[in-house]
Amino acid sequence: MPKNPFDWMLSEALDQLTRGERMRQQFGRQEACWEPPIDVLETEHELLILVALPGVNPDNVETVIHDGVLVISGQRTLPPELRNARIHRLELPQGRFERRIALPLGRYAISRFVMDGCVALRLAKS
Numbered sequence: 001m002p003k004n005p006f007d008w009m010l011s012e013a014l015d016q017l018t019r020g021e022r023m024r025q026q027f028g029r030q031e032a033c034w035e036p037p038i039d040v041l042e043t044e045h046e047l048l049i050l051v052a053l054p055g056v057n058p059d060n061v062e063t064v065i066h067d068g069v070l071v072i073s074g075q076r077t078l079p080p081e082l083r084n085a086r087i088h089r090l091e092l093p094q095g096r097f098e099r100r101i102a103l104p105l106g107r108y109a110i111s112r113f114v115m116d117g118c119v120a121l122r123l124a125k126s
Helices: 005-027
Strands: 038-042 046-052 062-066 069-076 095-102 108-115 118-125
Touching (some): 046 069, 062 108, 069 118
């Protein structure tokens, strides 16, 4: 137990939040709990969307276009070897994410790649 009571209370509060989040993930609904920030750029031939998802494998990011809306979704979780670690600070959001972007009318072919810590989506206009 830390010597400073404030440090102890903060540590206990963070532990409770972590346990609560684990229970929510195990037993709760899996709706999105956060939205990643994005940049959207357009050229004559394509839309380029940069999604800030450091540490998320682009193969685990789902993208679908439905009724003219691009839906980007997935999940960020702590690696298994860190799940029982004491958390001192957790600023990168964890859990399920989803971002919806209305697209200009048209047809698009989607490809993805990693670019400077972002998942980049290239939507080629057709």
